[in-house]
Amino acid sequence: MSITAEDVKAALGRVIDPNTGKDFVSSKSVKNLKVDGGNVSLDIELGYPAKSQLAAIRASVEAPLLALAGAGKVTVNVHTKIISHAVQRGLKLMPNVKNIIAVASGKGGVGKSTTAVNLALALAAEGAAVGMLDADIYGPSQPMMLGISGRPESADGKTMEPLENHGLQVSSIGFLIDPDEPMVWRGPMVTQALTQLLEQTNWRDLDYLIVDMPPGTGDIQLTLSQKVPVTGAVIVTTPQDIALLDARKGLKMFEKVGIPILGIVENMSTHICSNCGHAEEIFGAGGGERMCAEYGVEFLGALPLTMAIRQQADSGKPTVVAEPDGPVAAVYKSIARKIAVKVAEKAKDMTGIFPNIVIKND
Numbered sequence: 001m002s003i004t005a006e007d008v009k010a011a012l013g014r015v016i017d018p019n020t021g022k023d024f025v026s027s028k029s030v031k032n033l034k035v036d037g038g039n040v041s042l043d044i045e046l047g048y049p050a051k052s053q054l055a056a057i058r059a060s061v062e063a064p065l066l067a068l069a070g071a072g073k074v075t076v077n078v079h080t081k082i083i084s085h086a087v088q089r090g091l092k093l094m095p096n097v098k099n100i101i102a103v104a105s106g107k108g109g110v111g112k113s114t115t116a117v118n119l120a121l122a123l124a125a126e127g128a129a130v131g132m133l134d135a136d137i138y139g140p141s142q143p144m145m146l147g148i149s150g151r152p153e154s155a156d157g158k159t160m161e162p163l164e165n166h167g168l169q170v171s172s173i174g175f176l177i178d179p180d181e182p183m184v185w186r187g188p189m190v191t192q193a194l195t196q197l198l199e200q201t202n203w204r205d206l207d208y209l210i211v212d213m214p215p216g217t218g219d220i221q222l223t224l225s226q227k228v229p230v231t232g233a234v235i236v237t238t239p240q241d242i243a244l245l246d247a248r249k250g251l252k253m254f255e256k257v258g259i260p261i262l263g264i265v266e267n268m269s270t271h272i273c274s275n276c277g278h279a280e281e282i283f284g285a286g287g288g289e290r291m292c293a294e295y296g297v298e299f300l301g302a303l304p305l306t307m308a309i310r311q312q313a314d315s316g317k318p319t320v321v322a323e324p325d326g327p328v329a330a331v332y333k334s335i336a337r338k339i340a341v342k343v344a345e346k347a348k349d350m351t352g353i354f355p356n357i358v359i360k361n362d
Helices: 005-012 051-066 112-125 187-199 219-227 241-256 287-295 307-314 327-344
Strands: 030-036 039-046 074-080 097-104 130-134 163-165 168-172 206-212 232-237 261-266 299-302
Touching: 005 030, 005 051, 039 051, 051 074, 097 112, 097 219, 097 241, 097 327, 112 130, 112 168, 112 206, 112 232, 112 307, 112 327, 130 187, 168 187, 187 219, 219 241, 232 241, 232 287, 232 327, 241 261, 241 287, 261 287, 261 327, 287 299, 299 327
Parallel strands: 039 074, 097 206, 097 232, 130 168, 130 206, 232 261, 261 299
Antiparallel strands: 030 039, 163 168
Protein backbone atom coordinates (compact mmCIF):
# COMPACT_ATOMS: atom_id res chain seq x y z
CA MET A 1 0.00 0.00 0.00
CA SER A 2 1.54 3.30 -1.10
CA ILE A 3 1.16 6.66 0.60
CA THR A 4 -0.42 9.58 -1.25
CA ALA A 5 0.17 13.29 -0.91
CA GLU A 6 -3.33 13.60 0.54
CA ASP A 7 -2.42 11.09 3.26
CA VAL A 8 0.60 13.22 4.17
CA LYS A 9 -1.42 16.46 4.23
CA ALA A 10 -4.12 14.85 6.36
CA ALA A 11 -1.49 13.71 8.88
CA LEU A 12 0.27 17.08 8.94
CA GLY A 13 -3.04 18.90 9.30
CA ARG A 14 -3.13 17.60 12.86
CA VAL A 15 0.40 18.77 13.75
CA ILE A 16 0.37 22.17 15.45
CA ASP A 17 3.21 24.67 15.23
CA PRO A 18 4.01 25.39 18.92
CA ASN A 19 4.75 29.04 18.14
CA THR A 20 1.84 30.01 15.90
CA GLY A 21 -0.81 27.64 17.27
CA LYS A 22 -1.74 26.73 13.68
CA ASP A 23 -1.24 23.47 11.82
CA PHE A 24 1.52 23.35 9.20
CA VAL A 25 -0.85 22.71 6.28
CA SER A 26 -3.29 25.59 6.76
CA SER A 27 -0.40 27.95 7.50
CA LYS A 28 1.14 26.91 4.14
CA SER A 29 4.40 25.94 5.81
CA VAL A 30 4.67 22.64 3.91
CA LYS A 31 6.87 23.08 0.83
CA ASN A 32 8.39 20.77 -1.81
CA LEU A 33 6.29 17.74 -0.81
CA LYS A 34 7.38 14.59 -2.67
CA VAL A 35 5.84 11.15 -2.24
CA ASP A 36 7.41 8.08 -3.83
CA GLY A 37 5.69 4.88 -2.75
CA GLY A 38 6.25 4.84 0.99
CA ASN A 39 9.04 7.44 0.97
CA VAL A 40 8.15 11.01 1.87
CA SER A 41 10.26 14.18 1.73
CA LEU A 42 9.19 17.74 2.46
CA ASP A 43 10.31 21.08 3.78
CA ILE A 44 8.75 22.97 6.67
CA GLU A 45 9.27 26.68 6.08
CA LEU A 46 8.96 28.90 9.16
CA GLY A 47 8.45 32.64 8.80
CA TYR A 48 10.26 33.33 12.07
CA PRO A 49 13.62 32.32 13.65
CA ALA A 50 13.43 29.28 15.94
CA LYS A 51 16.90 27.72 15.90
CA SER A 52 16.45 26.22 19.37
CA GLN A 53 13.24 24.46 18.31
CA LEU A 54 14.10 23.09 14.86
CA ALA A 55 14.87 19.58 16.08
CA ALA A 56 11.65 19.37 18.13
CA ILE A 57 9.55 20.68 15.23
CA ARG A 58 11.18 18.21 12.84
CA ALA A 59 10.44 15.33 15.22
CA SER A 60 6.81 16.43 15.61
CA VAL A 61 6.37 16.38 11.84
CA GLU A 62 8.19 13.08 11.28
CA ALA A 63 6.28 11.12 13.93
CA PRO A 64 2.80 11.04 12.29
CA LEU A 65 4.33 10.37 8.86
CA LEU A 66 6.31 7.38 10.13
CA ALA A 67 3.08 6.08 11.69
CA LEU A 68 1.30 5.97 8.31
CA ALA A 69 0.62 2.49 6.95
CA GLY A 70 3.30 1.55 4.43
CA ALA A 71 5.64 4.37 5.48
CA GLY A 72 9.24 4.05 4.38
CA LYS A 73 11.92 6.72 4.58
CA VAL A 74 10.72 10.09 5.85
CA THR A 75 12.90 13.16 5.25
CA VAL A 76 11.87 16.46 6.82
CA ASN A 77 13.91 19.64 6.46
CA VAL A 78 12.92 22.54 8.73
CA HIS A 79 14.23 25.98 7.82
CA THR A 80 13.44 29.65 8.34
CA LYS A 81 12.64 32.20 5.64
CA ILE A 82 12.17 35.72 6.97
CA ILE A 83 10.66 38.22 4.52
CA SER A 84 9.87 41.93 4.51
CA HIS A 85 6.47 43.01 5.76
CA ALA A 86 4.30 46.05 5.19
CA VAL A 87 4.99 49.35 6.96
CA GLN A 88 3.16 52.66 7.30
CA ARG A 89 1.43 53.88 4.16
CA GLY A 90 3.60 56.15 2.03
CA LEU A 91 6.95 54.90 3.37
CA LYS A 92 9.42 52.67 1.56
CA LEU A 93 11.48 49.95 3.21
CA MET A 94 15.13 50.61 3.92
CA PRO A 95 17.68 48.77 1.80
CA ASN A 96 19.19 45.73 3.53
CA VAL A 97 16.65 45.87 6.40
CA LYS A 98 13.63 43.58 6.12
CA ASN A 99 11.74 44.53 9.29
CA ILE A 100 12.09 47.37 11.80
CA ILE A 101 10.71 46.79 15.30
CA ALA A 102 10.42 49.77 17.66
CA VAL A 103 10.73 49.04 21.38
CA ALA A 104 9.15 51.91 23.27
CA SER A 105 7.77 53.05 26.62
CA GLY A 106 5.72 56.02 27.65
CA LYS A 107 8.17 56.87 30.42
CA GLY A 108 11.74 56.22 31.48
CA GLY A 109 12.90 53.85 34.18
CA VAL A 110 10.87 50.79 33.14
CA GLY A 111 13.84 48.83 31.75
CA LYS A 112 13.06 49.47 28.08
CA SER A 113 16.70 49.47 26.90
CA THR A 114 17.52 46.30 28.85
CA THR A 115 14.46 44.61 27.38
CA ALA A 116 15.28 45.82 23.86
CA VAL A 117 18.85 44.54 23.87
CA ASN A 118 17.89 41.15 25.30
CA LEU A 119 15.12 40.75 22.71
CA ALA A 120 17.60 41.61 19.95
CA LEU A 121 20.07 39.07 21.32
CA ALA A 122 17.30 36.48 21.64
CA LEU A 123 16.32 36.90 17.97
CA ALA A 124 19.99 36.55 17.00
CA ALA A 125 20.34 33.44 19.18
CA GLU A 126 17.37 31.94 17.32
CA GLY A 127 19.22 32.39 14.03
CA ALA A 128 18.16 35.80 12.69
CA ALA A 129 20.41 38.58 11.38
CA VAL A 130 19.74 41.41 13.83
CA GLY A 131 20.76 45.04 14.21
CA MET A 132 20.29 47.44 17.12
CA LEU A 133 19.71 51.17 16.65
CA ASP A 134 20.13 53.10 19.88
CA ALA A 135 17.68 55.94 19.25
CA ASP A 136 17.96 57.42 22.74
CA ILE A 137 20.13 60.41 21.83
CA TYR A 138 20.01 62.00 25.29
CA GLY A 139 20.87 58.80 27.15
CA PRO A 140 22.51 56.22 24.85
CA SER A 141 22.99 53.02 26.86
CA GLN A 142 23.50 50.30 24.25
CA PRO A 143 27.31 50.79 23.95
CA MET A 144 27.69 49.95 27.65
CA MET A 145 25.08 47.17 27.64
CA LEU A 146 26.70 45.48 24.64
CA GLY A 147 30.27 46.07 25.79
CA ILE A 148 31.20 48.06 22.67
CA SER A 149 33.60 51.00 22.52
CA GLY A 150 35.42 52.83 19.75
CA ARG A 151 34.40 54.89 16.74
CA PRO A 152 32.64 53.64 13.60
CA GLU A 153 34.73 53.43 10.43
CA SER A 154 33.74 55.05 7.15
CA ALA A 155 35.07 53.84 3.81
CA ASP A 156 33.54 56.59 1.69
CA GLY A 157 33.29 59.50 4.13
CA LYS A 158 29.50 59.48 3.79
CA THR A 159 28.35 56.28 5.50
CA MET A 160 29.60 54.36 8.52
CA GLU A 161 29.97 50.72 9.40
CA PRO A 162 28.00 49.38 12.38
CA LEU A 163 30.03 48.20 15.34
CA GLU A 164 29.46 44.61 16.40
CA ASN A 165 29.39 42.40 19.47
CA HIS A 166 27.46 39.30 20.56
CA GLY A 167 26.31 38.82 16.96
CA LEU A 168 24.53 42.20 16.69
CA GLN A 169 25.18 45.08 14.30
CA VAL A 170 24.91 48.26 16.39
CA SER A 171 24.65 51.99 15.72
CA SER A 172 24.47 54.59 18.48
CA ILE A 173 25.20 58.27 19.03
CA GLY A 174 27.18 56.96 21.99
CA PHE A 175 29.91 55.83 19.56
CA LEU A 176 30.32 59.38 18.26
CA ILE A 177 30.46 61.44 21.47
CA ASP A 178 32.37 61.43 24.74
CA PRO A 179 30.54 59.26 27.35
CA ASP A 180 30.44 62.20 29.79
CA GLU A 181 29.26 64.76 27.25
CA PRO A 182 25.62 65.87 27.71
CA MET A 183 23.51 66.18 24.56
CA VAL A 184 22.14 69.72 24.86
CA TRP A 185 20.33 69.56 21.51
CA ARG A 186 16.87 70.73 20.54
CA GLY A 187 14.32 68.44 18.90
CA PRO A 188 15.14 69.13 15.21
CA MET A 189 18.86 68.40 15.76
CA VAL A 190 18.05 65.17 17.58
CA THR A 191 15.66 64.06 14.83
CA GLN A 192 18.28 64.78 12.17
CA ALA A 193 20.93 62.86 14.10
CA LEU A 194 18.63 59.85 14.45
CA THR A 195 17.76 59.92 10.75
CA GLN A 196 21.47 59.94 9.90
CA LEU A 197 22.21 57.07 12.28
CA LEU A 198 19.44 55.04 10.71
CA GLU A 199 20.01 55.81 7.03
CA GLN A 200 23.79 56.31 6.92
CA THR A 201 24.72 53.10 8.73
CA ASN A 202 25.69 50.29 6.35
CA TRP A 203 23.36 47.66 7.77
CA ARG A 204 24.15 44.27 6.22
CA ASP A 205 21.14 42.15 5.22
CA LEU A 206 19.19 42.42 8.48
CA ASP A 207 16.11 40.33 9.14
CA TYR A 208 15.24 42.62 12.04
CA LEU A 209 16.42 46.03 13.16
CA ILE A 210 15.47 46.70 16.77
CA VAL A 211 15.09 50.40 17.55
CA ASP A 212 15.54 51.30 21.21
CA MET A 213 13.24 54.34 21.23
CA PRO A 214 13.69 57.32 23.55
CA PRO A 215 11.17 57.34 26.42
CA GLY A 216 8.09 59.51 26.06
CA THR A 217 5.72 60.53 23.28
CA GLY A 218 7.01 63.94 22.23
CA ASP A 219 8.12 65.49 18.95
CA ILE A 220 11.13 63.18 18.53
CA GLN A 221 9.10 60.01 18.93
CA LEU A 222 6.33 61.25 16.67
CA THR A 223 8.75 62.31 13.92
CA LEU A 224 10.51 58.95 14.09
CA SER A 225 7.20 57.14 13.88
CA GLN A 226 6.23 59.12 10.79
CA LYS A 227 9.55 58.92 8.93
CA VAL A 228 10.93 55.48 9.81
CA PRO A 229 9.34 52.47 8.03
CA VAL A 230 8.36 50.48 11.12
CA THR A 231 6.87 46.98 10.85
CA GLY A 232 5.53 47.02 14.39
CA ALA A 233 6.07 48.30 17.92
CA VAL A 234 6.56 46.63 21.29
CA ILE A 235 5.51 48.53 24.43
CA VAL A 236 7.49 47.95 27.64
CA THR A 237 5.86 48.80 30.97
CA THR A 238 5.90 47.80 34.61
CA PRO A 239 2.74 46.70 36.47
CA GLN A 240 2.69 50.04 38.29
CA ASP A 241 -0.35 52.22 37.53
CA ILE A 242 1.74 55.34 36.80
CA ALA A 243 3.84 53.40 34.26
CA LEU A 244 0.72 51.97 32.63
CA LEU A 245 -0.74 55.46 32.35
CA ASP A 246 2.24 56.54 30.22
CA ALA A 247 2.41 53.24 28.35
CA ARG A 248 -1.14 53.87 27.11
CA LYS A 249 0.05 57.17 25.61
CA GLY A 250 2.82 55.38 23.76
CA LEU A 251 0.36 52.82 22.43
CA LYS A 252 -2.02 55.52 21.25
CA MET A 253 0.80 57.39 19.50
CA PHE A 254 1.70 54.35 17.40
CA GLU A 255 -1.95 53.74 16.58
CA LYS A 256 -2.33 57.32 15.31
CA VAL A 257 0.59 56.98 12.88
CA GLY A 258 -0.53 53.57 11.62
CA ILE A 259 2.10 51.38 13.29
CA PRO A 260 0.71 48.06 14.57
CA ILE A 261 1.31 47.14 18.21
CA LEU A 262 2.96 43.70 18.28
CA GLY A 263 2.35 43.36 22.01
CA ILE A 264 3.18 44.49 25.52
CA VAL A 265 6.04 43.29 27.73
CA GLU A 266 5.63 43.65 31.48
CA ASN A 267 9.05 44.26 33.00
CA MET A 268 9.92 44.13 36.72
CA SER A 269 6.81 42.00 37.19
CA THR A 270 8.01 40.41 40.42
CA HIS A 271 11.07 41.01 42.59
CA ILE A 272 12.98 37.84 43.40
CA CYS A 273 15.20 38.04 46.49
CA SER A 274 18.77 36.97 45.67
CA ASN A 275 19.17 35.51 49.19
CA CYS A 276 16.02 33.50 49.81
CA GLY A 277 14.28 33.44 46.41
CA HIS A 278 11.10 35.00 47.80
CA ALA A 279 8.99 36.63 45.06
CA GLU A 280 7.23 39.90 45.80
CA GLU A 281 5.10 42.06 43.49
CA ILE A 282 6.51 45.40 44.58
CA PHE A 283 5.13 47.29 41.54
CA GLY A 284 1.70 45.68 41.66
CA ALA A 285 0.36 42.74 39.66
CA GLY A 286 -1.42 42.07 36.39
CA GLY A 287 -1.23 45.62 35.04
CA GLY A 288 0.23 44.65 31.68
CA GLU A 289 -2.38 41.95 31.11
CA ARG A 290 -5.21 44.33 31.99
CA MET A 291 -3.88 46.86 29.51
CA CYS A 292 -3.68 44.18 26.80
CA ALA A 293 -7.29 43.20 27.45
CA GLU A 294 -8.36 46.85 27.36
CA TYR A 295 -6.74 47.56 23.98
CA GLY A 296 -7.00 44.13 22.36
CA VAL A 297 -3.26 43.54 21.98
CA GLU A 298 -1.15 40.52 22.86
CA PHE A 299 0.53 40.09 26.24
CA LEU A 300 4.00 38.93 25.21
CA GLY A 301 5.32 37.98 28.65
CA ALA A 302 6.46 39.10 32.09
CA LEU A 303 10.04 39.53 33.26
CA PRO A 304 11.25 39.51 36.88
CA LEU A 305 13.14 42.26 38.67
CA THR A 306 16.42 40.60 39.58
CA MET A 307 19.87 41.88 40.46
CA ALA A 308 21.42 39.58 37.86
CA ILE A 309 19.62 41.23 34.91
CA ARG A 310 20.92 44.65 35.99
CA GLN A 311 24.47 43.42 36.69
CA GLN A 312 24.72 41.56 33.40
CA ALA A 313 23.51 44.56 31.37
CA ASP A 314 25.93 46.88 33.19
CA SER A 315 28.84 44.52 32.51
CA GLY A 316 28.29 44.45 28.74
CA LYS A 317 26.98 40.88 28.65
CA PRO A 318 23.16 41.00 28.88
CA THR A 319 21.26 38.03 30.28
CA VAL A 320 20.64 36.24 26.96
CA VAL A 321 24.41 35.93 26.35
CA ALA A 322 25.50 35.78 30.02
CA GLU A 323 23.16 32.89 30.90
CA PRO A 324 21.82 31.64 27.55
CA ASP A 325 20.30 28.50 29.07
CA GLY A 326 18.93 30.18 32.20
CA PRO A 327 15.25 30.70 33.03
CA VAL A 328 15.24 34.46 32.37
CA ALA A 329 16.92 34.03 28.96
CA ALA A 330 14.21 31.48 28.16
CA VAL A 331 11.54 34.14 28.85
CA TYR A 332 13.32 36.65 26.60
CA LYS A 333 13.55 34.03 23.82
CA SER A 334 9.88 33.15 24.23
CA ILE A 335 8.91 36.82 23.94
CA ALA A 336 11.23 37.29 20.94
CA ARG A 337 9.65 34.32 19.12
CA LYS A 338 6.16 35.72 19.78
CA ILE A 339 7.24 39.07 18.32
CA ALA A 340 8.74 37.35 15.26
CA VAL A 341 5.55 35.31 14.76
CA LYS A 342 3.42 38.47 14.98
CA VAL A 343 5.66 40.07 12.34
CA ALA A 344 5.46 36.95 10.13
CA GLU A 345 1.65 37.05 10.26
CA LYS A 346 1.56 40.63 8.94
CA ALA A 347 0.96 41.41 5.28
CA LYS A 348 3.95 41.03 2.99
CA ASP A 349 5.57 44.14 1.58
CA MET A 350 4.46 44.38 -2.05
CA THR A 351 6.14 47.65 -3.02
CA GLY A 352 8.97 45.92 -4.86
CA ILE A 353 6.60 43.89 -7.04
CA PHE A 354 4.91 46.72 -8.89
CA PRO A 355 6.95 48.66 -11.47
CA ASN A 356 6.97 52.42 -11.56
CA ILE A 357 4.41 53.77 -14.01
CA VAL A 358 5.76 56.54 -16.19
CA ILE A 359 3.37 58.57 -18.39
CA LYS A 360 4.92 60.21 -21.44
CA ASN A 361 3.28 62.72 -23.71
CA ASP A 362 4.15 61.95 -27.32
